[in-house]
Amino acid sequence: MRMNRLTTTVLATALGCAGFLAAGPSAGAAAASGCQYKVVWPTAGVYENPNPNSVVVKVKHAGDIVGASTCEGAAYNEYGYVLVTTDAAADRRGWMRVEAVVQV
Structure with a gap:
């Protein structure tokens, strides 16, 4: 299921306000490195x-660093997700629960 652009934009804005997708010290640095997260759940x-x-x-473990070259979010009902790159997904785009990670 693909989220439409409006839903993705609204979710990204909401997550950004909540501190999940904050760009950090400079937008240029964030654009160069993409979005990186540390897994905080045990698995x-x-x-x-x-x-x-x-x-x-794929399963990731506490302390693993994950991320993608772009910052994207998506939602399904009450669940929020962030984009991560993985060879295990058919399109190399995997999704992890927002609550399972913190931005680094």
């Missing part, structure tokens, strides 16, 4: 799609 799934019923293609 967290990387989903094929931003949906709790999607296939888990």
Whole structure:
């Protein structure tokens, strides 16, 4: 399932206000390095799609660093997701629960 641009923009704005997608000291630095997160849950799934019923293609562990070259978010019902890059997903785009990670 792909989120439409408006939904993704609204979610990214909401997550940014909550501190999940903050750009850091400078927008230029964030653009150069993308979005990087540290896993804070003991184990967290990387989903094929931003949906709790999607296939888990990989499992990450507390302390692992994950991320993507772009900052994207998505939502499904009450669940929020952030984009991470993974070879395990068909399109190299995996999704992790917002609550499972903190931005580094």
